[in-house]
Amino acid sequence: MPKKQKRDSAYYEERLRGEFPAIYADLQAGKHRTITEAAIAAGLKKTRTRLHELKKAFEKAKKSEQTAFLSWLAAQGFSIAPSSSTGMGGAGVAMDGRLLPATKMRIEEIIAKRRLKVGDVMAEMGFLKLDASLGLALRQSTRLRPDVITALQKWLTANALI
DSSP, X not given: OOOOOOOSHHHHHHHHHHHOHHHHHHHHHTSSSSHHHHHXXXXXXXXXXXXXXXXXXXXXXXXXXXXXXXXXXXXTTOOOOOOGGGSSTTOOSEETTEEOHHHHHHHHHHHHHHTOOHHHHHHHTTSOTTOOHHHHHHHHOXXXXXXXXXXXXXXXXXXXXX
């Protein structure tokens, strides 16, 4: 597999010099304080928002840290739960396409009680048994397609009493 290209300040400085000489001249003249600022002005980079940083930190956090953070949010008065029709006390199933820790635990609880396999769950939701998307989302926190999330919400509602 080829190596991923390093996108450091030298990379952006070279691109500015070659593709955006006017912005590079502004950088040299001091109109832009940093190469990053000049790269943003040229459209080579996007400004990273606090929301972006929060999402990245949440994705990298351990499950226990994610759960603690979600509990902290709830204590601050933020509602992060979807409708109670999921059978999860009003909590949502996914955030940014990734299953919430409480959703994962509920799915695994239902699977254990009903002695199902993840493929059986996919089949009950109307997908192929060999569709690995739910299994990957449960084990590796990968993103789910919107249609799988919708079907999963319905499946959780149907299994709310289990």
